[in-house]
Amino acid sequence: MPLSVTDRRPGRPLRVLVVEDSVFFRSQLRRLLQQDGDIQVVGEAGDGREAIVMASSLRPDLVTMDVEMPVLDGIAAVRAVMQVAPTPILMLSALTRHGADATFAALEAGAVDFLPKQALQGDGSAANARALRERIRALVEDRAHRVPIGPVAPTAHTEAYFAERSLLVIGASTGGPALVGDLLAECAAHLPCAVLVVMHMPAGFTGYFAERVARHCALPVVEARDGDVLVPGHVWIAPGGRQTLLRRGTHLELEIEDGAPQEMYRPSIDLTLASAAKRCARRTLAVIATGMGHDGTAGSRALHAAGGLVWAQDQASSVVFGMPGAVVNAGLAHEVVSATELGRRLRHGR
Amino acid sequence: MDDEILQDFLVEAQEILENLDSQLIELEGTPGDKALLNAIFRGFHTIKGGAGFLSLEPLVEVAHKAEDVFDLLRNGRCMLDAATMDVFLQVLDTLRGMFDALHAARIPDPAEPALLAALRALAAGETPAGSLVCDVPTQDIRSPAPGDGEFDDVVAGMMAEEAGASPASDLITDDEFETLLDKLQGEGRGPAILAPTPAAGGADLIDDDEFEALLDRLQGEGRGPVVAPPATVAATDPGLITDDEFDSLLDELHGPGKFAPQAVAPCAAPAETAKPAPAAPTPTKAAEGRAGDTGGETQTKDNTIRVGTDVLDRIMNMVGELVLIRNRLSNLQASVGNAEVTQAVANLDVVTSDLQMAAMKTRMQPIKKVFGRFPRVVRDLARSLKKEIDLEMIGEETDLDKNLVEALSDPLVHLVRNSVDHGIETPDLRAAAGKPRQGRLKLAAEQDGDQILLTIEDDGKGMDAGVLRGKAVEKGLLEQDAALRLSERECFELIFLPGFSTKDEISDVSGRGVGMDVVKTRITQLNGSIEIDSKIGVGTTIRIRVPLTLAIMPTLMVVLGQQIFALPLVNVKEIIDFKRSQAREVNGSKSLVVRGKALPLFYLSRWLVQGVHDYAVDDGHVVIVSVGSQMLGLIVDELIGQEEVVIKPLGAMLQGTKGLSGATITGNGRIALILDLPELIDAYARR
Incomplete structure (x- = not known):
């Protein structure tokens, strides 16, 4: 279901509903969010039930949602809010296994994005709070919405999108978990290429993400490990906090390295694509999907130059059109494809 | 560290800690209570989150580990036993100590390594005793390892193809790759996504069925796809569901009846959104406070502020x-x-x-602040005395003045300990007496007019008036014949005398008999009263009455000579007309027989008005007051009536004067001194 696109008059502050059971955290969030003056916390809900009521009465531009709450937890609240008053929801989650679990459940339920709560604490919290505000602005201003892959009538398409490829790399960030989950659920069991998903996620989340999407995917899905040999019909999720590259041993295999701390993204889509450009460009198809920033553009350029194929997700179906937009603007996309069409092609499986 | 933020954190964290204390004890009785397990998990979770926000590592460490264990517990992968419980009570004590340190503006010390180790062991699935009760599955979700024979051929083919079909243009050179890499790395500043934290055990808690039901309700059966609401922020949108449906949803979520009908019309009547019905059985203060006036465009809702007392x-x-x-x-x-x-x-x-x-x-604060300590107190004590006690608490939400809450804390704890120690018998003794092995202790609070009534009731062995009499005589507190004249109730009150202890062996639990007189004094200082009711073999009930607030006091205004005095109404039992002829002289002191009972009689003026030591009147009024177990009559010149007064402290000149607790200004602008009757009688009337 498309989200309501609120009519944000220029200069009107961005209206945020904070859902969080800790009074202390609520007040801190309010403080951090309102620091620049352009974001206004219009409501604070202490549990999921209040969140539903307040989201429907206040109609905020965005909701920040905690997971662990009394009465009704954040996931159920996301689902209900998306039904009653569809609003972009940013999950603030704990960086634990349970937190990861809950986060993905929330994303499946319709939340657009998540940020680990730990980002707001301790040293560097000022920078991270800035990043949080940035994220909120981007989510609202890109009129964030999530378009689930719609039902597709089986068509008689005969194009072979994947048959000539060894490797499909899907790069995504904000809005990515939900999209990738949907796409993998569409994948035909006979998909003739290996799939490598590179998504901006913290360590600890990716393994669980793999486990989660595996439940709905016809193909085996695992978190990538150093030395894994790429084989068709398998899906690898690049581990969070590290870099995933391709190397040639006896076979084409994955190389996982720690990466340098100054690297902005771990995993970096650019690095993975650049190594693909080097190892197997002609046999690689990269899909740059929803996400903030422009990770993937430099890698796409390398891949493009080396003969690889690049698709970008279209604006309408992207939660944030940053990354795909950058690829399109740089003239690197061979094709601009909607989420629904991507799903159709994967289901088609050739 | 920003002190304001720290204080905000401490306020919430301490509240949570108090709740955890009683929740844990409650859990011991119902170890499988899912809601309770979740609540405790959330408690530690919230403390951890807040402490993390403030980078209070020692706190984070303890709270995090405790949270981990409760994550296992709530997912049924671990069972709670007494030893585990002890570890958690220790955790609470540790947290308490850390909060105290923060209050004193010190950085808390890390927790005892032994405690952390115990928590680690629990999280790893071991009980403190070392046996394995947890079943933590090892996670290996990898599907058939690539490289299995099945795939080898395919891969080999793929690789061969790749190798064969790669012209030079297909590849970027190592150098180009390194350059790109350098460029990317140079570009990146600032922290990478986020510091990883290793995943702790955990599982999905969402109940899908429950949720489907909710969605069905929201959308209504058989409805088509929901249409997106118009692009507007005004809260007048008709919404996607009807009021009735929304009502049902809320009912579904909370049980019927908690929401007034208007709460279901968040769109049509935003100002009334989510106001709980007046008759709501569960307090939903938070909801009312925050959600009560949703709907305005410009409102900001931070409904609590901290104000110094x-x-x-x-x-x-x-x-x-x-x-x-x-x-x-x-x-x-x-x-x-x-x-x-x-x-x-x-x-x-x-x-x-x-x-x-x-x-x-x-x-006002709920008495819960004090009551919250009791489950722990009772449990610890019962364990050390090898008694079995079921604690019931009623009326925890009863509000009373903050100062009273604090002032009542110690006396109440003492009385409760006393009941557990002296009142309730050991399981064997109880069984022998034909009672259930488990003793019952009931704590109740209720508002009774402008007073608060606190009741501590046990079903223990009760108090033996004869034994108390004997003890009092034995200890030289009372003459034999005076003791014999005491009524049963007066005998009970003997325990409030300084230096009275009835237990043959003094345990370190209830103190050494110095406590009860202090309790009595404290309660009296609060303008309260305390009375005991007891039956041998059945149990003891202690009732404490205190005024709702300390700042305003109902008094009886009387005139002595030219001056007005205020007697706290709590002490006043009745007023009777006085004729001099009614007074009897016994052993040189006056007394008055009221309904067959002789009360000591005093001229209040002789104590309080200068130069009238032999003052006497023929007619007047006798105010009969009760102070502790004692009743006596006070002769006053004139009655003015009942008046609520605001207590003002006495000036430096009068401070500490025996028998005066303060002053106030009367309705006609005069100053009246407020009497402290217990002190006054102590100073002038005692033997």
């Missing part, structure tokens, strides 16, 4: 002044006799009363 005290004091002026005005307007003035004063009267109530409310 000194500010509240000042407000209360000024409201007190206002009350006095109001009283004075009411008096004056009678003499003016102008209808408009009368009207204005009547309005002032109403507003002042409301203001007084509102100001009092700001100082």
Whole structure:
């Protein structure tokens, strides 16, 4: 279901509903969010039930949602809010296994994005709070919405999108978990290429993400490990906090390295694509999907130059059109494809 | 560290800690209670989150580990036993110590390594005793390892193809790759996504069925896809579901009846959104406070602020002044006799009363603050005494003045310990007496008019008046014949005498008999009363009455000589007319027989008015007061009537004068001294 696109008059502050059971955290969030003056916390809900009521009465531009709450937890609240008053929801989650679990459940339920709560604490919290505000602005201003892959009538398409490829790399960030989950659920069991998903996620989340999407995917899905040999019909999720590259041993295999701390993204889509450009460009198809920033553009350029194929997700179906937009603007996309069409092609499986 | 933020954190964290204390004890009785397990998990989770926000590592470490264990517990992968419980009680004590340190502006020390190790062991699935009760699945979700024979051929083919089909243009060179890499790395500044934290055990808690039901309700059966609402922020959108459906949803979520009908129309009537029905059985203060006035465009909702108690005290004091002026005005307007003035004063009267109530409310706290400690106190004590006790608490939400809550804390703890130690018997003794092995201890609080009634009731062995008499004589506290004259109730009150202890062996639990007289003194200082009711073999009930607030006191105004005095109404039992002829002289002291009972009789003027040591009247009034277990009659010259007074401290000159607790201004503008009857009688009337 498309989200309501609120009519944000220029200069009107961005209206945020904070859902969080800790009074202390609520007040801190309010403080951090309102620091620049352009974001206004219009409501604070202490549990999921209040969140539903307040989201429907206040109609905020965005909701920040905690997971662990009394009465009704954040996931159920996301689902209900998306039904009653569809609003972009940013999950603030704990960086634990349970937190990861809950986060993905929330994303499946319709939340657009998540940020680990730990980002707001301790040293560097000022920078991270800035990043949080940035994220909120981007989510609202890109009129964030999530378009689930719609039902597709089986068509008689005969194009072979994947048959000539060894490797499909899907790069995504904000809005990515939900999209990738949907796409993998569409994948035909006979998909003739290996799939490598590179998504901006913290360590600890990716393994669980793999486990989660595996439940709905016809193909085996695992978190990538150093030395894994790429084989068709398998899906690898690049581990969070590290870099995933391709190397040639006896076979084409994955190389996982720690990466340098100054690297902005771990995993970096650019690095993975650049190594693909080097190892197997002609046999690689990269899909740059929803996400903030422009990770993937430099890698796409390398891949493009080396003969690889690049698709970008279209604006309408992207939660944030940053990354795909950058690829399109740089003239690197061979094709601009909607989420629904991507799903159709994967289901088609050739 | 920003002190303001730290204080905000501490306020919440301490509240959570208090709850955890009683929740843990409750859990011991119902170890499988899912809601309770979740609540405790969330408690530690929230403390951890807040502490993390403030980078209070020692706190984070303990709370995080505790949270981990409760994550296992709530997912049924671990069972709670007494040893585990002890670890958690220790965790709470540790957290408490850390909070205290923070209050004292110190950075808390890390927790005991032994405690952390115990938590680690629990999280790893071991009980403190070392046996394995947890079943933590190892996670290996990898599907058939690539490289299996099945795939080898395919891969080999793929690789061969790749190798064969790669012209030079297909590849970027190593150098180009390195350059790109350098470029990317150079570009990146700032922290990478986020610091990883290793995943702790955990599982999905969402109940899909429950949720489907909710969605069905929301959408209504058989409805088509929901249409996106119009692009507007105004809260007048008709919404996607009907009011009834929304109502059902809320009912579904919370059980029927908690929401008034208007709560279901968040769109149509935003101002009334989510106001709980007045008759809501569960307090939903938070919801009311925050969600009660949703709907405005510009509202910001931070509905709590921290205010120092000194500010509240000042407000209360000024409201007190206002009350006095109001009283004075009411008096004056009678003499003016102008209808408009009368009207204005009547309005002032109403507003002042409301203001007084509102100001009092700001100082109110639930008695839970004290009661919350008892589950722990009782449990620890019962364990050490090898007794089995079921603690029941009623009326925890009863509000009373903050100062009272604090002042009542120690006396109540003492009384509860006493009941557990001296009142309730060991399981064997109980069984022998034909009682259930488990003793019952009931704590209740209720508002009774402008007083709070606290009851501590046990079903223990009760008190033996004869034994108490004997003890009192034995200890030289009472003459034999005086002891024999005591009524049963008066015998019970003997335990409030200094130096009285009835247990043959003094345990380190209830102290050494110095406690009860202190308890009594404290309660009396609060203008309260305490009484004991007991039956041998059945149990003991202790009732404490205290005024709702300490700042305003109902009094009886009397005149002695030319001066007005206020007697706390709590002590006043009755007033009777006095004829000199009714007084009897016994052993040189006066007494008055009221309904067959002889009460000591005193001229209050002789104590309080200068130069009238042999003052006597033929007619007057006798105010019969009760102080502790004692009843006596006080002869006064003139009665003015009942008046609520605001207690003002005495000036430096009078401070510490025996028998005076303060002063106040009367309705006609005069100053009245407020009597502290227990002290007064102690100073002048004792033997």
